[in-house]
Amino acid sequence: MSTSVQTTGTPQSLQQLVNGITARLAQLAKDPPDLLAYLRVHAESIVGAFQPVGFVYEMRNGTVFQRVLQVNIDSLGLKVFPEQEDAFRRAVLRVADHRKPILLTNSQGGGSQALAVEDSPAPDELPIFNRTPFEQHFVPIPLGNACAGVLHIWFTPAPPQVAQTRSLLLRQICADAEIYLKARQARDHSAEVTRLSTHVRLLEELTGDIDLESVSWNMVNFAREAVNCERACLFIASDYDRPVNEATPLGGGIYDFVLQACSGLKKPNPRSEQAMTLQRVAQKLTEMSLAKAAAAAALPPPAAVNGTGAAPLAKPDREPTPAAPTVAPPGSNRPRPQIVLMIRDPAKTATRAAEINDYFDLMPMNWATVIPLFDRNDRVCGILLFEGIKVEEKLANAMKPMLELGVAAGRTLGTALYCSQHRSMRVARSVVAARQRYVNTPAKRKFLRMGVPLLLLAAALACPFPYRIKGDANIVAVNQNALPALVNARLLDVVVREGETVKQGQALAHFDTQDLRLQLAANEQEQQRSLLESDAALAAGNETQMQMFRLKADQAGATMQKLRSDLEHAVLRAPFDGIVLGAQTLSTRRGEVLRMGETALHVVDPKGWQVKTGLREKDLIFLDERLKQTGPIPAVLRLAADPAQKYELELTSANQLAYGLNTAEGEYEFTAVLPFTMSVDNPTFLKSGFTGRVTFAVGRRPVAYLLFKDFIQYITVRFF
DSSP states (O other): OOOOOOTTTTTHHHHHHHHHHHHHHHHHHHOOHHHHHHHHHHHHHHHHOOSSSSSEEEEEETTTEEEEEEGGGGGGGGGHHHHHHHHHHHHHHHHHHOOEEEEEEGGHHHOOOOGGGOOOOSSSGOOOOOOOOEEEEEEEEEEEEEEEEEEEEEOOOOOOOHHHHHHHHHHHHHTHHHHHHHHHHHHHHHHHHHHHHHHHHHHHTTTTTOOOHHHHHHHHHHHHHHHSSEEEEEEEEETTTSSTTTTTTSTTSSOOOOEESSSSOOOOOSSSHHHHHHHHHHHHHHHHHHHHHHHHTSSSOOBBBTTBBBBBOTTTTTOOOOOOOOOSSSTTTSOOOOOEEEEEGGGGGGSHHHHHHHHHHHHHOOOEEEEEEEEETOOOOEEEEEEEEEEOTTHHHHHHHGGGHHHHHHHHHHHHHHHSSSHHHHHHHHHHHHHHTTTHHHHHHIIIIHHHHHHHHHHHHHHEEEEEEEEEEEEESSSSEEEOOOOOBBBBOOOOOOOEETTOOOEEEEEOOOHHHHHHHHHHHHHHHHHHHHHHHHTTHHHHHHHHHHHHHHHHHHHHHHOOOOOOOHHEEEESSSEEOOOGGGGGGGTTTTOOEEEEEEEOTTOEEEEEEEHHHHHHHHHHHHHHOOOOOOEEEEEEEEEEEEEEEEEOOOOOOOOEEEETTTTTEEEEEEEEEEEEEEEHHHHHHHHHEEEEEEEEEHHHHHHHHHHHHHHHHHHO
């Protein structure tokens, strides 16, 4: 029907259009097809008359609504606008509650909502809005005093009069569906919606699944739930990986079928008598179904029943009526299977096959039927066997939709069989299974999150790393002399500077000697006077007076000798050829009286130097033990004045290790003294400082030892 609703349509033409749709839908209600087939015809009528942008049939299933049929729903952009989808959901619920249509134009969606859905205390009470560029119609599908569903349909915006006309006509067409729903009864309608929902879930589960166990389990449980039978069994081709003769007719003779899965929790042993009986009857029923389908295909195809194209089912234990294509698409070589329903009937035992008689003798079931499953090459790769005790009147109608599994589930089963039976795929699957078994498990994932990092940390801590002992160093001369002040005298002059090269005996500083010279002159006079008086007393014969004056003369001579020595020490002279290193503040103390013994200057011999390194007590002990075990220990010196240059040193003897009390600081010092040679041609460099850092290379130790040795030693000393 190509005529569409136009703005200029007359009431008579519009009524004729609606009457035509009503007549077509009423014809379907006389012999009602399944719900999906009816909704397709219903949708085709609406699309031919109204040309919408898209539509959705929301059918009630209990207390919720499910999408049964939809076209072009992506045009609404609901994936990027979930608030709009929730508003449409509220519109569906409101239409279902009040059984009145709702028309939303895009002008109603201009304002922003005060509350988001997740923030609202009553989300269902939020206003309904439409921010899409389409004209939205929500039309109820009535069923008595309730609402069986809602048609959500949208159009390109039209004038208000046209929109109202569309709404009225759509409401009348949706009301015609009530005749079909009453013919199907509410119970059948609800079961049909449930079946469609279950079928969709099955297809979602099977999509991309190549695990045979998972595919089999989903198929048998869906089949049992959809038909509401006592048991559903799946048989698969045991030799599916071998090539087959394409000229061989399709049927159970191509492959040997084995029991793969049963619905429920208990599965018969594949080698038991029960399993073998099930296998034989399933294979026999499949051969009968395909053979009758081939015979029916040779006859001229009858017209479609009620315009739906659905094939009538074969009556129990009778030849099926030739049917129009139900599973195979046009041009396909796949047989069009028909359901062969076998019912327990003692009167027909003589005319039945032995496999069927054996089945009814052994199994406590009253009916059985099969659905062949076709792979992508139109070969039967599996068989679904349905069994039941209660024979219902509409059992055949319940089995008809299961023919859809012959293709959808059959292709998935064929892929799973190929992956499970082909050699290369088995190897690949075994690798994947091993990975899932040893990696993709909760325990293994926990191990990967915690165990592997701990192992890597342990490996890193156990990794050997160069162990070095470091200490602050000072450069000192092997031969150095500290020149103290030997007289209590005022400092007159310092004739040298720090770093100046001096010769042996060269004057370095002068002290004031005027008082010493005066004292020396006074003592010389005292000595002369005492000697004269001593001679006079000897001449007078006074022995006592003579001894007394001689003693005074000796005392004056001793004092003169000390004063002459002080005069010599009043000039500081270089004890050897060397370099003056201090004191740096001596030149600023001119005029001060230095205390006797106070160091005035340092003179060093530049021909020999050594490095004095400060160490910790435990490092000193470690170096001593290392010397005993491995011999000389190499070291490297870097001077603060020239950090880019490094100097090679060596610790060769335990005598180079020393410890003692530092009287100036009142602490024990642990040192290592290493010989060092370097050029001193540049005195400026010497004045820059002789401090640095020495590093001893003592081999390799684990990283854990380097990080925690101090802590372990502390614990050992503290508690053990």
